Amino acid sequence: MPEFLIKEPDYVTLHWNAGENGLVGVDATAVMLEDGDFEITGEAVSDADCTNNDDFGLDLKTSTAGDDDQCFIVPAAGADNRSLFAELNWGPENETEFEAVIKTETLANADVYLVGLGLTTPATYDAAIDADQFMFSYLQGTDTNWQMDANIANVDVTHDTGVAVVANNTYHFRIAFDEARRAHCYINGRLVYVGNQAATADAALKPIVGVEAGSANESMKMFVSRIAMKRKWGVN
Amino acid sequence: MSLITKPHEIELHWQAGRRGLVGADSDAVLLEDKDFELSGTSATDADCAYDSDQGLALETVGGVTDYEQVIMLPQTATDNASLWREIAWTTDNLPKYEAVLRTDALNALMEIECGLVLTMPSPFDAATDDDQVKFTYLQGTDTNWQVCVSVGGADTSHDTGVPVVASTVYHFAIHVGRDRIARCYINGQPVAVTAALTTAVDLLPTVGVQAGIATAACKIYVRELAISRELTV
Numbered sequence: 001m002p003e004f005l006i007k008e009p010d011y012v013t014l015h016w017n018a019g020e021n022g023l024v025g026v027d028a029t030a031v032m033l034e035d036g037d038f039e040i041t042g043e044a045v046s047d048a049d050c051t052n053n054d055d056f057g058l059d060l061k062t063s064t065a066g067d068d069d070q071c072f073i074v075p076a077a078g079a080d081n082r083s084l085f086a087e088l089n090w091g092p093e094n095e096t097e098f099e100a101v102i103k104t105e106t107l108a109n110a111d112v113y114l115v116g117l118g119l120t121t122p123a124t125y126d127a128a129i130d131a132d133q134f135m136f137s138y139l140q141g142t143d144t145n146w147q148m149d150a151n152i153a154n155v156d157v158t159h160d161t162g163v164a165v166v167a168n169n170t171y172h173f174r175i176a177f178d179e180a181r182r183a184h185c186y187i188n189g190r191l192v193y194v195g196n197q198a199a200t201a202d203a204a205l206k207p208i209v210g211v212e213a214g215s216a217n218e219s220m221k222m223f224v225s226r227i228a229m230k231r232k233w234g235v236n
Numbered sequence: 237m238s239l240i241t242k243p244h245e246i247e248l249h250w251q252a253g254r255r256g257l258v259g260a261d262s263d264a265v266l267l268e269d270k271d272f273e274l275s276g277t278s279a280t281d282a283d284c285a286y287d288s289d290q291g292l293a294l295e296t297v298g299g300v301t302d303y304e305q306v307i308m309l310p311q312t313a314t315d316n317a318s319l320w321r322e323i324a325w326t327t328d329n330l331p332k333y334e335a336v337l338r339t340d341a342l343n344a345l346m347e348i349e350c351g352l353v354l355t356m357p358s359p360f361d362a363a364t365d366d367d368q369v370k371f372t373y374l375q376g377t378d379t380n381w382q383v384c385v386s387v388g389g390a391d392t393s394h395d396t397g398v399p400v401v402a403s404t405v406y407h408f409a410i411h412v413g414r415d416r417i418a419r420c421y422i423n424g425q426p427v428a429v430t431a432a433l434t435t436a437v438d439l440l441p442t443v444g445v446q447a448g449i450a451t452a453a454c455k456i457y458v459r460e461l462a463i464s465r466e467l468t469v
Contacts, residue, residue, distance in 0.1 A: 002411055004424070005247060005462035009336045009407040012251065012291070012459065032266060036256075082256045082267070082286065089288035233338075233405065233459060234289030 018057030042070025072210030092199035110214025161192035276305025298453030307444035345448020352439035396427035
């Protein structure tokens with residue numbers, strides 16, 4: 001059998017290297033030199049909240065405008081920056097896979113880290129708002145370990161992964177839906193959670209990575225290195 | 237393990253929609269795909285659209301004229317210099333071409349073409365190009381995918397035996413060997429072996445759809461393209 005150039009014709013896989021195509025801006029439609037795949041969003045967010053880091057890709061940093069300032073990376077929504085991360089359907093029925101590599105910084109008062117698949121980025125993170133999501137989360141002062149907030153059609157489950165959240169530490173997160181739409185969640189290659197029921201078919205999940213500050217006078221930071229997504233192409 | 241695993245080859249991969257929609261004249265629109273552009277009878281920007289489950293849809297406009305086309309070919313404009321055209325995919329340099337497509341409805345007299353060509357004439361035919369290797373399907377005439385080969389103006393057609401089915405995904409591959417014989421595959425299975433191609437011919441990768449009659453818009457989906465060749469010493 002010959003060696004084919006296209007190894008997995010039944011799948012689409014996207015890789016994003018932080019900073020490779022510019023900084024991530026708040027409105028990537030306006031600035032053609034910014035990253036076209038993702039944009040930053042959240043409370044009090046501005047272009048200045050994303051900068052290059054010469055050892056770890058990109059810094060995401062909240063401003064100090066008020067409580068619960070945020071800086072989240074989400075697929076670019078603009079009509080003229082056509083991000084395939086936004087245009088493709090990442091529903092669990094497609095055996096969708098999500099991965100991200102991030103690094104924590106100082107763990108300060110009531111800050112929140114989020115990495116995973118969600119529907120929205122509410123001002124002040126609330127695990128109950130999205131009817132469907134699979135989100136690794138950490139709330140300083142409440143959690144010691146990474147939590148998996150797994151919502152299926154408004155039935156919310158929070159699972160303690162047992163993996164400690166440590167300052168200045170790198171984490172590789174992975175969420176993979178199987179044929180039965182059950183989520184398999186990993187941290188640094190270790191399986192930390194398996195959903196016990198099928199996730200909602202056709203849920204418009206999208207990748208979300210970011211940070212929320214707990215108080216106004218602290219600027220919280222997260223480093224992002226890579227995001228990858230994969231799914232089976234539609235059959236019919 | 238080396239980062240560059242095949243130093244004597246160049247290999248390009250194109251993911252449908254990764255760099256925007258494919259436009260009819262993308263040198264004018266910076267946010268469109270830079271590697272490919274649309275051409276063909278009655279083709280416009282509106283003929284290419286995202287599909288959230290299938291990649292990029294290429295659909296003829298419908299209702300304007302017979303033999304409306306939507307064809308993807310590498311960029312011709314000088315300001316969008318596409319490596320898909322700037323590199324010569326010469327018959328002597330072991331070119332490999334692959335495409336993953338999905339059919340839609342098989343409308344009356346529609347045609348689908350995919351492969352390595354010199355031009356994409358209007359309407360499609362097997363005789364215009366002196367040299368080419370392409371997979372073709374003409375509704376109403378063909379039941380199966382055909383491999384259409386032209387070598388120095390001598391045209392032959394080979395029935396692959398693989399049926400063309402509506403709403404079905406196909407992985408096409410054309411691998412040209414040192415002997416300039418093209419070995420053709422569909423979904424990983426060998427389906428045709430051609431005569432030796434003409435030496436020193438630069439071919440272009442293409443995908444296209446053509447409607448048979450003006451009333452029926454015809455659609456295919458493009459998911460991924462790949463091409464490679466050996467680098468000369």
